[in-house]
Amino acid sequence: MRFKELFNEGGGSDAGKLELLSTDVKKARAYGEKEFKKNGKELDKEIPDFDKNYIIAQQKAGIGKTKRKDMPVIASDDVKALLSKLKNGRIDIHAPFYKKGDDPFPEGLSGKEAKDWVSHGIKDGVKEDDIIKVKLGKESAKNLKPIQQQIYFDNSIGKIAADGSKSSKAFLTKKSILVASTDNYIIDGHHRFLSAMLVDPDLQLPIVKIDLPISKLLPMALAYGDAIGNKRNK
Secondary structure, eight states, rough: OHHOOOOOOOSSSOOOOBBBBOOOOHHHHHHHHHHHHHHHOHHHHHHHTHHHHHHHHHHTTTTTOGGGGSSSOOOOHHHHHHHHHHHHOOOOOOOOOSSSOOOSSSSSOOOOHHHHHHGGSSSOOOTTTTTOHHHHHHEEEOOOBBSSSSOOOHHHHHHHHHHHHHHHHHHHTSSSSEETTTTBEEEHHHHHHHHHHHHHOOOOEEEEEEESSSHHHHHHHHHHHHHTTOOOOO
């Protein structure tokens, strides 16, 4: 499967109204029941273990510490380009850095500085030190770790209610989530993660693993999103 097919949903998204972490299961159930009813369906028939799955998802969401505004915004075509640059060592990930003493992942770059930054890895004087492995794989939703603190329940449950649990599972098993390979932290795909947790925490999701810990992947992805001109979420 090509990266174009895997990442047709990337990029910024509108904020929802019901944050997973601050919405208790009773309120979530009431909202979900209304959404399913609007679509001629019943919540408990579509998601028999809704309460249990919701509570597990909420516990998982507690891992996240990064605000929505501090998450990278990378659209589908941007992801493909980013992965290509990582595999070819174009981004300066590891020391020695092209610009010594500076932040290797500067935020807010634009113009010529931004254009130059995405090729510093081939200018740092050390061949192949910045080549990063990228692998396709699968992982159950419950084994992934969100880093985004603000995940919106209404954004996920609305799509499940409209499409039904079966169709939602089919969709989720075709669209990859971007993760850090060393620790399974999610860098892109938090609402697909939540949707999978709601319908079936054991659902095997396709993932793209970038061979970096989240401590490097997050600042690098933020710098990249800024450098290519993508506006941050508010």
